[in-house]
Amino acid sequence: MASRTARLFDKEQNFAMLMVAPAIIVLVVTTTFPLAFLLWNSFHSINLAMPYMNGFVGFDNYAAMFHDGEFWHSLWLTAIYTVSTVALQLVIGLGLALLVMQIPAGQWLFRIVAILPIVLAPVVVGLFWRTLMLAPNFGVIDFAVKALGFGAINWLGSPTSALVSVIVIHTWQWTPFAFLVLLASLASLPPDVYEAARIDRANAVNRFIHITLPLIRPAIVIVVIMRSMIALSAFAAIFAATGGGPGTATEILNLYAYRTSFVKLDFGYGSALAVALLLITLVVSSILFVMRTARSR
Amino acid sequence: MAANPHIAARRRRNVLLYVASAVILVVWAFPILWAVLVSLKSETEVLAYPPRAIFEPTLRNYVDALVGGFSILKSFTTSFIISTATTVLTILFAVPAAYAFARLRLPGKRTIGFYTLVTQMIPPVGLVIPYFLILNRIGWLDTYQGMVTVFLTFSLPFAIWLMVSYMEDIPKEMEEAAFLDKANRFQALWHIILPQVRGGIAVTVIFVFLNAWNEFLFAVQLGGNKVRPVTVAMYNFVSVEQTLWAKLAAAALIAMLPMIVIGIAAQKQIVKGLTVGAVKGGGRR
Secondary structure, eight states, rough: OOHHHHHHHHHHHHHHHHHHHHHHHHHIIIIIIHHHHHHHHEEEETTTTTTOEEEEEETTHHHHHHTTTHHHHHEEEEEEEHHHHHHHHHHHHHHHHHHHHOOOOOOHHHHHHHHHHSSSSSOOOOIIIIIIIISEEEEEEEEHHHHHHOOOTTTTTSHHHHHHHHHHHHHHHHHHHHHHHHHHHHHHTHHHHHHHHTTTOOOOHHHHHIIIHHHHHHHHHHHHHHHHHHHOOOOHHHHHHTOSSSTTTOOHHHHHHHHHTTTBBBHHHHHHHHHHHHHHOOOOOOOHHHHHHHHHO | OOOOOHHHHHHHHHHHHHHHHHHHHHHHHHHHHHHHHHHOOOOOHTTTTSOOOSSOOOHHHHHHHHHSSSSHHHHHHHHHHHHHHHHHHHHHHHHHHHHHHSSSOOOOOOHHHHHHHHHSSSSSHHHHHHHHHHHHHHHTTHHHHHHHHHHHHHHHHHHHHHHHHTTTTTHHHHHHHHHHHHHHHIIIIIIIHHTTTTTHHHHHHHOOOOOOOOOHHHHHHOSSSSSSOOHHHHHHHHHHTTTHHHHHHHHHHHHHHHHHHHHHHTHHHHHHHHHHHHHOOOOOO
């Protein structure tokens, strides 16, 4: 009897491994192997423009990072970009979700409009904003701002307004994600908790802070985690709208690693920058995950 | 009897809500609506400044973007081939793996699950750099097999985690009943489990296809003249044809049309996929 159950157990494990193996092999070959190669490259000088210098350099690429002003600048921009876009998405998305929850009819229209930015390719969104919205003497926003008497602003041409623009673009495209997730979370709350609060004469602000917010906290935390990961590796919309410019005004670490590799052809240093971004992503995500489990306890 | 003041107040509040909502809707939809408007303008009309909202619409740009000198049909086909191949392969690998994660005893399940989760967090730039060197060495740059291989790196981890959450929802009794009928494990998966997770597979297909269609970084760097998806074609269009913005709008809308149609038709499923992913901690974009 014992041996029969053991055999069944074995069989289930064997079958499970058979089911998992193809996917894991594909993942190891397509993600872990290139990543190991990236790490290996980061300890080498691989410069297609100066191939005679190529070879093992140990930690030189990493040491170079500490003295590289462009690296620190891109890191700073990454922090600004990530924190501001995630905060904006969360605040606007939550506000919108609370507003739409109050509407007795027509919520479907919001869901449809919200899905549109999400399904567009970020590169197309970047191009639309660069041309139709912000282009000098052509874009609608350019026109509207002039009509309001603020004078001509070269939106993507001056450092600060370009940074603001790419933050706005990202926020426009992805706030609907936060909105839809939070709306679903709000819609799933039991109505009777509000009834109890209403009987206790709690006002709207108190109800929100003491009842709604704790209940939807898991959804909020997940939105923050997912959106932070995406903001850290945002590429296409910025690349299409500003190309990281003017100068390096919107060049977050992701774009800097890209330019170092594919424009300067310095694949060794570019690899080290990408490893730095990978480490930052892992650290930020583990901090967020730890916060998530700590809070929910 | 005078009108109930409470009802009047509620009505005022509702009107205010609707006005606020309408404003937000318009602001959010505006860039897309404006693109549609621009795509219907002639090249002279489009340069009129201040921009005019009322004009004689023309379909000329759409004709050009489809069959004319700016045809994107080739890129469109390329995107379709890549996205379809990526989706089919992803589902083939992800569904059995998700079944084992969700329902079976598996040695080292936590470790393998964590590994899958971490592969999902790799920033794409960390993969595009080594892939450029690898594919260059094996002659796979600008090929379909190279592009689809790279696309698996982001679609497969995501699809596994999305499918796990659907697999976990199936009642255990269903498989046990199948085993009583002397079905083997594979038959149980094929005849009992798969029909139960059809909805989940549909959601996964939609997400994987969408992400593959919209991908840009890998496509621009690892593709070329032969394999050039619509996202890259759109980007090149702006770099080369500086100010043909009406044509750009038309071409971009055609390029995005499959996504817009899927988005509106499968809006419920997408929101469900977003929230399932949100609850379980998966998801990309």
